[in-house]
Amino acid sequence: MPTDPLFAQAQAAFRQGRLPESLQLIDALVRRQPRHADAWNLAGMVCHVRRDYEAAARYFERALEVGAPVGVLVNLGYARQAQGRTAEAEQAYAEAARRDPRLALAWQKLGGLQEAAGRSEEALASYRRAVVLDPNDLRSLGDGLYLRRHLADWAPDEVLSPERLLAAFASARRSDFSPGLLLSLPEAGPMARREAALKFAQSQWGPVLxxxxxxxxxxxxxxxxxxxxxxxxxxxxxxxxxxxxxxxxxxxxxxxxxxxxxxxxxxxxxxxxxxxxxxxxxxxxxxxxxxxxxxxxxxxxxxxxxxxxxxxxxxxxxxxxxxxxxxxxxxxxxxxxxxxxxxxxxxxxxxxxxxxxxxxxxxxxxxxxPRCYQPNGRPFAPDPAPTRAEEGLPETGTVYCSFNQTYKFNPPLWDDWCAILRDVPGSVLWVAAPRDPTAATRLRREAEARGVGGERIVVARQQSRAGHLARLPLADLALDTTPYNSGTTASDALRQGVPLLATLGESFVSRMAASLLHAVGLPDCVLPDRAALVARAIALGQDEAAREALRRRLRDGHADCGLFDPVGFARDLERLFRAMHAQRLAGRRELIALDAPAPWGLPANAFGN
Incomplete structure (x- = not known):
């Protein structure tokens, strides 16, 4: 059956971002053909893009009433989910999967909702089912693998594996999965990340671009x-x-x-x-x-x-x-x-x-x-630290820490950290509470498989930011993650006087910590490779005087390092913006490198208390 010209025009207007025009065309069409299911569905899609989710849901329901295919149930679920009506959203996704068990999109959306509700195992099962049904489903591959990383699930998995995701990215012409996960995968290089980002952008906003x-x-x-x-x-x-x-x-x-x-x-x-x-x-x-x-x-x-x-x-x-x-x-x-x-x-x-x-x-x-890329607030007096006992830490022994999210952890990193713990008797690794409690169990099992008692992985309790900053000085050394470095996690540690050990990778995301360490005057804490970092962490773990000397260097350098100088940073940023603008006026877009930082100096009471 040929496409109605009005519907074709409404589709074209929608794809080109002319949303009011698309709705006007749809309105004219459904007045003439009130049972045109595709038109009602398109009206729902237009309203969804306009963030009018209630209207979108009404149009999707109308489309289903007049015989729209089962896939419109997924659209209805998505609209309900955007409204925060998760029970209705799950009902719609589940009904779509029941009516058409081979509809991969229904399983993908159901998995996302299950994950948001904390039902991780159900979510993984839904993602796997979606990938089995559609092996090129980048969204389900990516979401499933990302969830596995949050769960510290590093076991071989033929369906949800980094290699399969990277192969799918490489072969796909389009992508509906954000490339952010690739930042944390050791298997993904900088150029693979750039290509994946381009495909995602063009797939999401092609007509607008x-x-x-x-x-x-x-x-x-x-x-x-x-x-x-x-x-x-x-x-x-x-x-x-x-x-x-x-x-x-x-x-x-x-x-x-x-x-x-x-x-x-x-x-x-x-x-x-x-x-x-x-x-x-x-x-x-x-x-x-x-x-x-x-x-x-x-x-x-x-x-x-x-x-x-x-x-x-x-x-x-x-x-x-x-x-x-x-x-x-x-x-x-x-x-x-x-x-x-x-x-x-x-x-x-x-x-x-x-x-x-x-x-x-x-x-x-x-x-x-001219200094570090990362902005920071001014120095401030931390709250009094709790005791080690109050934080579940041993009274004696070296405390290593990494308060990064679990998805940044990976088997090679865990190999290194467990090697450090094995060679520093009485030491522990203090980590942030994973978003799913089963991840902590897996991390302890992974430690035991590497010859380290699971009790030496200490999971921190959930805490406010102020409380977290107050407890950080209980740690002796922070260990950086790679390839996705510590960001705010690193500057928090350095702010609180806890030295960080890091390596220098090949991409932005794996060079963040090195930039911060140079900014605070600890370039010697940037090690050339994994083996050197392990050796330095062990040496410091075994030498309390050396650890204290390093901490003292960090604390003493705070006043002059410039990392915690928002005024000086703002001045440099203003110069950078003016250089960008000048290039635009000249019709250029090329490297800008500021030659020297603005003078350091935070006015007293610049921001009040």
């Missing part, structure tokens, strides 16, 4: 530069811990600051309020669709827009794909490339984390800070 940009030209700045910060994480989140004081420290004689938030924060979240207070203009974009949000940023006349989310949770790169500002940089949220040049012109790094020779790893041009 091909459309004319909202802000094709830069203006000549007279007066203050307009800088916008765009993020899902202006809330209780590691990104806020790092950037809020730097944003607040901008020179308001030179910069007007716009903060754009697009994820709702919990009521009373102090970090959201700090973001509001740091901005000249704060805009909540959460209820807007991507096109409307981009139009708002463009209307504000932002000169440089900084994306702080990238391919992390809740990302909405459909906003930056529309190019609402003439210069777009990506920074701190995603430690890799976005793959598609239109999504960002620059990635902000530094000479250690992103040296010029790593430029081929990025679709963005490198913009190098």
């Amino acid at each position: 091909a459309a004319p940009p909202l802000a094709p030209q830069a203006r000549v700045i007279e007066g203050r530069m307009r800088v916008g910060y765009l993020s899902a994480d202006f809330c209780e989140h590691a990104v806020s811990y790092l950037v809020n004081e730097v944003i607040a420290a901008h020179d308001r004689q030179q910069v007007q600051v716009f903060v754009y938030a697009y994820r709702a924060a919990a009521p009373g979240d102090p970090w959201r309020q700090r973001a509001v207070d740091a901005a000249d203009v704060f805009v909540d974009l959460d209820a807007m669709d991507d096109a409307t949000a981009a139009a708002r940023i463009h209307a504000d006349g932002v000169d440089v827009l900084v994306d702080l989310t990238g391919y992390t949770g809740h990302a909405r790169l459909g906003i930056t794909a529309r190019r609402p500002a003439p210069v777009i940089a990506q920074w701190i949220g995603y430690i890799g490339t976005l793959g598609e040049p239109r999504l960002a012109d620059y990635v902000i790094g530094d000479a250690i984390a992103t040296p010029p020779e790593t430029a081929p790893h990025f679709s963005e041009a490198l913009a190098l800070m």
Whole structure:
């Protein structure tokens, strides 16, 4: 049966992002053909993109009433899930799988909902079933493998394996799975990550990327530069811990600051309020669709827009794909490339984390800070530390720690850490509580398989950020993860006077800790390889005086290192933004490297208490 011309026009308008026009065409069509199931389904898809999830669900229900195929049940479930009505969403996914057990998408969505509910084993079973039904289902492969890494499930698995995921990425023409997982896989190299990012971007926003940009030209700045910060994480989140004081420290004689938030924060979240207070203009974009949000940023006349989310949770790169500002940089949220040049012109790094020779790893041009790429708040007096006993740690013996999420752990890393524990009697490894308790059991079993008693893996109790920072000094040494280094986890340890041992990898994500260690004056804690790190960790673990000397060097260097200097960092960042803008005016986009840092010096009471 030939496609109705009105429906074809509505589909084309939808694919090209002309959502109001698509709805108008659909309305005309269903007035004439009220039982046109595909039209009702398309109306639901349009409303979903517009973030009107209640209307989307109504249209999907109408499509099912007039005979839409079973796959529309998945769409209905997705709309209900976006509304937070998870029981109804699960019912819709399960009904779709019951009616058509070979519908891989139903199993994929069911797995995601089960995972969010903490039912990890059910989720893995659903992901595996989806991959068996569709071996090229990148989303189920990726989600399943990511969950396995969170569970510290490193056993051989023919269905959900890194090798299978990388092969699927390499052969796929399209991708609906964010490439973020690849950052933590030792099996994935920088160029594989770049290729996967490009495929994902083009698959998600192809028509938008091909459309004319909202802000094709830069203006000549007279007066203050307009800088916008765009993020899902202006809330209780590691990104806020790092950037809020730097944003607040901008020179308001030179910069007007716009903060754009697009994820709702919990009521009373102090970090959201700090973001509001740091901005000249704060805009909540959460209820807007991507096109409307981009139009708002463009209307504000932002000169440089900084994306702080990238391919992390809740990302909405459909906003930056529309190019609402003439210069777009990506920074701190995603430690890799976005793959598609239109999504960002620059990635902000530094000479250690992103040296010029790593430029081929990025679709963005490198913009190098003169010190460390990572922003931080000012020094502050920590709360009194609890006792070791209160934290479940032994009174004597070396305490190594790694408070990274479990997905950053891998078998080679565990080999090294267990070798350290074996050679330092009485030592323990203190780790963050995994999101699933079964992961802690697996980690202990993996230690026992390597000749280390499971009781020597001490799982920290859940704690507030303030409480966590207060307890950190109980650790003697922090051990870095690789290939996905510690980020905020590392600077938290260094802030609290706990030295970190790291190696220097080949990609941004595996060079973060080295940058931080150079910034605090501990370049000797960056080791050339795994064996050297193990040897140094053992030597320090066996020598209390050497450990204390290292801690003293770290503490004594805090005042002059510049890592915890939001004012100086903001000045450097402003110079970097002006260099980006100048290149845009000149029609260039190439490496920027600031020659020297702004003078250090935090004014007394710069931010109050």
